[in-house]
Amino acid sequence: MKNVDKYARGYFMPPEASLKWTQKEYITEAPTWCSVDLRDGNQALIVPMNLEEKLEYFKMLVEIGFKEIEVGFPAASETEFTFLRTLIEQNLIPEDVTIQVLTQSREHIIRKTFESLKGARKAVVHLYNSTSVAQREQVFRKSKEEIVNIAVTGAKLLKVCASETEGNFQFQYSPESFTGTEIDFALNICNQVLDVWQPTAENPVIINLPATVSMSMPHVYASQIEYMSDHLNYRENVILSLHPHNDRGTGVADAELGMLAGAQRVEGTLFGNGERTGNVDIVTLALNMYSHGVDPKLNFENLPTILSVYERLTKMRVSERHPYGGELVFTAFSGSHQDAIAKGMKWREEKEPQHWSVPYLLIDPLDIGRQYEGDIIRINSQSGKGGIGYILQQKYGLDLPQKMREHFGYCVKNVSDHQQKELLPDEIYDIFNREYVNLNTPIELVKYRINDEDDFETIAVVRTDDGVQEITGTGSGRLDSISNALQAYLGLEYSDLSYKEHALEIGSKSQAVSYIGITASDSSVYWGCGIDVDIMTSSIKALFSAVNQMSRSVNKNN
Known part of the structure; x- marks a missing residue:
């Protein structure tokens, strides 16, 4: 492509090697999850959710098991303000759930935010300002010192407003556009904010390091996170959080490697909805952990229902090939894949092994509310005898001899190829009856x-x-x-x-x-x-x- 020379790597490596995360094989425990569906997800919708829809979505997030939920930017609009007040005044927030609100480091916005939080049982107040080279030079046209002053001034005002407002508050700071910020400067601004807040074991502070724009390969982000984790002040009283976006299609990988590098918390959305290419996909991230035998502490045992509610409320559509949630993610059309799956399922039935190991199926579809029938093996012109035989056996009890499966397989493939469509199980069964069962002509x-x-x-x-x-x-x-x-x-x-x-x-x-x-x-x-x-x-x-x-x-x- 002729314009490739106009691009340069806009990220910054840590000033020292930060590679301890490479020695870890997998994530051993779930992070603290914070859903930002009602903020990042909602603002990315063509038509944002109304009050009733947001209340229903909040209830679903609670049922899934989220203990921290960012409910919005209450100073940004009347709808967001009203939504937050409704949650508090109608006592809709469970005792074990903490709400989170977002605010820029600007005085009138901070004060409006605390006004919306009066009476909150517990809330995280999330303060942010942009710190990247591009934002400093092009948007704010301010020096590093001036950017630090914005953050520190906001941090001080948070302390004042929290002392004057009824409620229980925890503080969070994000150097927005962290991935485009010099790492030593990001560390400096975070530490200056921490010096203002003086976190303790009883009241820890969240430092959130967002990949506001994903700019590097995931291993670079992990090294950035590890360096910050190793050099933050008050580290034992800091909860290190991630907020990956998906510009490069690596949001899940960024989060996984970031957790290996020391992050204890992840902000994301169900199915990855968010501005541009979206936020990190929590469904994928959590079920990836589940596939390694690690409890993600979120309940996706009825994922099709969650997906249905998500699509209805957001008016967004989850792709058929979206990990775990997509309609076709457990479906094999290929003949060799179908044959391996069918044999794997039979082997599992016979041997009853402790661990799941069916070929081509990362997890058991039943674990997330999917069904074997209609979900695993579907038939078109690319299908083979194994899959076709599996459908006849599982749905209709017909256990064809191996050579007859092959004979019938070609028959079904010819029909699918001629009609240029997928054949449903009942159509396959009808073909079998028409071609083989109790034939009475010519004799x-x-x-x-x-x-x-x-x-x-x-x-x-x-x-x-x-x-x-x-x-x-x-x-x-x-x-x-x-x-x-x-x-x-x-x-x-x-x-x-x-x-x-x-x-x-x-x-x-x-x-x-x-x-x-x-x-x-x-x-x-x-x-x-x-x-x-x-x-x-x-x-x-x-x-x-x-x-x-x-x-x-x-x-x-x-």
């Missing part, structure tokens, strides 16, 4: 009688276009005798009867199902299926179905 079984006193002899009454006929055959067994009768009557030759039977346990428990494959002289294999309350009759119907398949093919070729 139909009317009734039969087997004499097995000496040699096996079958006398059957059949119907063809020529009318009703009686045919007779003998053989080494019941099925062999009627097979010989059919070959003689129809003038067909085939061999190698492949046979399988089982009870049909799904749908009609009293029925039996049989499968038969026959091999013609040209090595073509024809399959049939018979279903009946009598196992012998189901076997004979399966044979008739296979023979009818063969007869149709012979007549077509002639």
Whole structure:
């Protein structure tokens, strides 16, 4: 691209190596989660939520398990102010939930913010001002000293207002646009704010380091976080927080590596909604931890319902391929994937292992409210015998022989390819019945009688276009005798009867199902299926179905 030279790396590395985080394998415990859906998420909507919608969303966040929820910027609009007052005055905030409000470091905004918080049981007041080189030079046109003064002045005013306002308050400071700020300057401004607030074990301060614009690869952000964690004053009384955005598509990775680097808290939104490319996706971040066997301390056991409420209230749509929440994230269309999943599920059923390890499925869909049926394996022209067979077995109780699965798989793929669409389970079942089950043309079984006193002899009454006929055959067994009768009557030759039977346990428990494959002289294999309350009759119907398949093919070729 011809304009590549106009871009330069606008981030800053720590002044010393900060790589201890690289020695850690995975995140061992959940951070403190703070949902900013009602602030960052809401301000990014084309049509922001109204009061009733925000109240419903707040209730959902509480039910999920968030203990800290940023409810807005109350000095920014009457709706945000009213929402906060409604939560406080109607006692809608559970005792174990802390609300958070955002304020710029400007006197009238800070005072309006504390006015909105009167009577709050507990609230985090989140103070911020921009510190990056670009913001200092282009927006504020102020020196470093002047930027520090904005932060320190605001920090002092927070202390004054908190002492004058009914409520219980905790302070938080963000050097906004941290990722574009020189690291030593970011450290200096945070430490000067901390010197004003003097955090204690009983009243710790939150220092939030936002990737307001994601500017680097995740490992750089992690090193920045580690350096800050190692050099902040009052570190034992500081809660180090992250607020990653997703400009480079690395918001989740930034947060994960940032936690390895010492962060104890994460601000984000459900499904990553936020300005531009969005905030860090808490659903993905939390369930990534869950996939490693670490309790995220948030409840996503009914994720489809959460997603439905989210989409209804925000008017946003979660992509089909969005991690965990997307409609298709557990779905395999590929034949090889379907076969591996089907075999993995069967292995799990047989072995009952302690840990989840099904191929291609990171977590068990059931754990987050998804279903095996309709969610895991779906059929189109790319699908294979394993997936198609899995659907027939799981939904309809039909356990096809392996070679018949392959035969039917090509049949289904041809239909999907011709119609250029996904085939639903009922459509697949209809194709199976139409192509294989109890076929009665060109020859139909009317009734039969087997004499097995000496040699096996079958006398059957059949119907063809020529009318009703009686045919007779003998053989080494019941099925062999009627097979010989059919070959003689129809003038067909085939061999190698492949046979399988089982009870049909799904749908009609009293029925039996049989499968038969026959091999013609040209090595073509024809399959049939018979279903009946009598196992012998189901076997004979399966044979008739296979023979009818063969007869149709012979007549077509002639």
